[in-house]
Amino acid sequence: MPAVVWASGIAGPVGRGALLVGVVAAAFGALAAITAARESSRGEAVRTSRLVPRFVGLAFLASFGAIVAMEWAMVTRDFSLQYVQDHGSRSTPALYNFTAVWSALEGSILLWIFALALSAALVAWRYRRRLDDELISWAIAVICIVLVFFFVLSFGPANPFAAGAPGVNDGPGPNPLLQNHILVLFHPPILYLGYVGFTVPFAFAIAALVTGRVGEGWLIETRRWTLFAWGFLTVGIILGGWWSYEVLGWSGVWAWDPVENASLLPWLTGTAYIHSVLVQERRGMLRVWNLSLLLSTFSLTILGTFLTRSGVLNSVHAFSESDIGTYLLVFFGLVVLVSLVLIGWRGDQLRSPGSIDSPVSREGAFLANNVLFTVFAFVVLLGTVFPLIIEALQDRQISVAEPFFDRLSAPIGIAMLALMCIAPVLPWRKASTELLRDRLFWPAWCGIAALVVGLLAGAHGLASLLAFTLGGFSGGAALRQVVLATRRQGWRGFVGRANGGMIVHLGVILIAVALSASNAYTRSQELRLSEGVPASFAGHTFELVGFSEEKDDRSTAIKALVSIDGGQAYAPAITKFLNMGMNVGTPSVKTTWRYDIYLTLEPPVKKDSGEARVKVFVKPLIMWLWIGGGLMALGTVLAAFPGRRRRPTDPTSAPVPAHERVTT
């Protein structure tokens, strides 16, 4: 097409230009916001604030322009760019060609920048009438400074628009694992929205420290931003697990890979924060602690990016080695230093009076939650960087991997479930033994019922039986709260932080129980199937009914058609990607509400022999992982809606005023 011919080769200069505009616009945005903040603090007329949204808007447009230029280059197969030569291909299908933009380091940073610039634009738009407020100006300035850093990273060491060698007119395409499931379209962008989303509460925290307005105002401002960032991170992590399960062929959802750990770390500290921040909002306490958790969450996203994108740690997820490591490490150091200096500077103001009356109270439970989550984060960080420390100290290599993390995360997970049994029913201030006995009565019976159901289903082993018991108990406690809230408030009993939070708890409990069951009771066997001869395993029959072959320009796939229990045929496959000469297995899964039957085709495949080696995994409760993930997302959305307003001086158990009651 003439238009495409005309446009061929323009993506590079347009993209570079957009990145340059982005650097300048974000830098001027930061300057304008700081000037506005200073004018405001001096009591002068705030003139420069009207420039802030213009610069932020321009930076957003620049980030959009850069990612569109990259998409354009990929879609039009513009092989003048090195990135397209390395990760594009004429035979990649349209969907995976579109997602190839974030299939490697340079492109993924473009996606990061776009998500960050979008957050900056949303903040500028949300607070467009309060731009002369010093707190808002500083917050926007901080976001713009972070944006400048990432624009510089993309313009310099991680340049996606670098020119490639002349004369190249095809490439290998993205990694085969990144071109055989639709989740590649959703998992990375949603995860990045989570990572980047924490920049907003981080920026407000820094703004609060700079302006000295360290009360609870900035917390209220960032409540929903934090919740949505956490929600995106949660959904992104769960989608990553789903992707792993559907694509990688080892039948698991989580392998404790360093890149997976890098996403879990900010999730753990972020989860601790969204619990303990309630104590500060309610009681004005834990200011330093909450600031530290939030600043750690943001720092850990940068540290995680450094660890996994600089080549210092080996990971199957990690992109090729690059020299952005130094930039990320310096930026991480700066973030930590500035945070510590600011907290030290505002130390006097951050000291809050008051005390927590009893450990057996909601505040006490939040603190215990915080200890567990931060210790868990410490374990994950330690396990991830320990091989680096040993290598640096003793110049030898060791592995710290799945068995280590499994062994330590199991007791922490059990302790978290135990806490979730009691915490939801605890009142603020202090709980009496009588009250606990009364409120925990039915939840405890739910725990016993779950244990009995587990035993009747044939469960064994202390750890998983404890997980079922505590899962039933904590599920009962969360359901009790939801039932009470909906009885009192009708549909409003589902919304608001406390009620939405209980829906999130139910999701977490389902995931914990499902993970525990699938880890403990997976049955597996390799079957050598001959056409027309059924084989039995774990109470099911498997019969090879034939083979099918699919060929296109990109790949050749051989599928073994396996009928399960005489019913529908499932088709585990091995696909040879021609450009890379790489064989990739694709599992086929029969899903039921009780268990999944997961089939993989084992190489080598000789379809003329009429035989196939098929590995069968029977995995209990897997569907409940995804239902639990859905409930967590739903609960997060419900928690973001305003709940029942209570006068701060009322006890939490006070009845809802008559005019607020919903009649059904």
Next chain:
Amino acid sequence: MSRLKAGLTWAVMAVLTVGLLAFGATRSSGPSTQEERIDAISKRLACPTCSGESIYVSRASAAESIRNEIARQVAAGQRGDNEIVAFIESRFPGSLLLPPTEGVDSLVWVLPVVALVCGFGGLVVVFRRWQREGRARANPDDADIVAAALREHDDPTDGL
């Protein structure tokens, strides 16, 4: 419910739970398939050519050949799981995925316990301090200030 009756019910629940857990924890898990033994062993060993993946997870050819070796030894039935792991580790030093509990490496096991003890120990310390501080009670002047503030809060004409 009287206090005694409630106490008894909770005691019955606790005994029932402990009894059922003990029954479930000690009941036989049934025989494992050879494949399950191979999976359990391959989860403990690192693939020598992959980036931190276990033999179990990896689909690389090196992992495939070690898996075949494990399968051969399991089928022969002469070695236990630990012996097979030790045999593979002797061929591929450093392939053990579980760090040892000796020397500097033991820190990776010790530090999490230290962190947990410090975390909960810290909580005990601050709660003790809070309980000491909490003994200070509001005096009548404080109570008057609160009452006045509440009256102001309830006044619908406030601010008009």
